[in-house]
Amino acid sequence: MAKEPRIVAELGRPETPEETAARKAENSRKHRANQTAINLVLALAASLAIVLVLVLVVVRPTQPPRAAIDYASVAAREQPGVGEPLASPTLPPEWTANAATLDTGTDDITTWSIGFITPAEQFIALRQGIDANPTWLANRLDKLSPTGTEVIDGLEWAVYDNRDSRDPGNLAYAMSTSTGSSSFALYGTAETAEFLALATALSADLDGSAE
Known part of the structure; x- marks a missing residue:
């Protein structure tokens, strides 16, 4: 059909x-x-x-750790070109440095910089401004206001505790002082005890340089 x-x-x-x-x-x-x-x-x-x-x-290769810098050797190499002793604090072997440089900025201020990795694997920057003005220090510390003071080996340091701020970054804690023709700023993420250890070693270094 x-x-x-x-x-x-x-x-x-x-x-x-x-x-x-x-x-x-x-x-x-x-x-x-x-x-x-x-x-x-x-x-x-x-x-x-x-x-x-x-x-x-797939196993991704891990990046090798950044090589430690012999900041004392760098300071000795750069010293002949600078009239002021460059800071080279003696620290325990658990402390390392990942940077050490000497630069002159647009403000014509020479700055000696060391980046320290502490035993607790935190960061502290040491900045030494030679013949620096107050603006140099304010710029290093992002215009923070002191929250206290600390006297170490007779040297008075201004303290900047910024840990309670929303995003302190590498300025969570800082210390500053001036002696001779140098201004010093320490700042970073380490605990207070490690800042005091570095400041104490720096004071001893400055005393040795003055002799």
């Missing part, structure tokens, strides 16, 4: 063989398009899964 032609509701009559062929061709095209889109999505998901596995599984 022959199949009745499909009635096209919009036309109110059976569709012609040409219309049937066109309809089937369009349906086939839509099906292929849908399959292609689904395949693309699945392929993308599979690629992302592979990348994620590689990121999680």
Whole structure:
């Protein structure tokens, strides 16, 4: 028995063989398009899964620690060009330095800088400004106001405790003093005891330099 032609509701009559062929061709095209889109999505998901596995599984090499700097040797090398003794405090071997530089800024003030890593693996910067003015110190300490004082070996230090601020960064705690033609600023993330240890070693170094 022959199949009745499909009635096209919009036309109110059976569709012609040409219309049937066109309809089937369009349906086939839509099906292929849908399959292609689904395949693309699945392929993308599979690629992302592979990348994620590689990121999680592959062992990424750790960066080697930055080499310690012999700041005493750097200070001895730079000293002939400076009229003021450069600070070179003697510290226990648990203390290391990751930077030691002598620079002259746009303000024509020469600054000797050492970056210390403390035994507790915190950071303290030592800055020595030679013939520095008050602006130099204010800029080093981001214009912080002193919160107290500390006397170490007869040398008075201003203390800046900024730990309660929202984001103190490397200015969580600081100390400053002046002696001779030098102004000193210590600042960083270490505990108070490590700041006092560095300030004490610096005072001993300054006393030795004055002899």
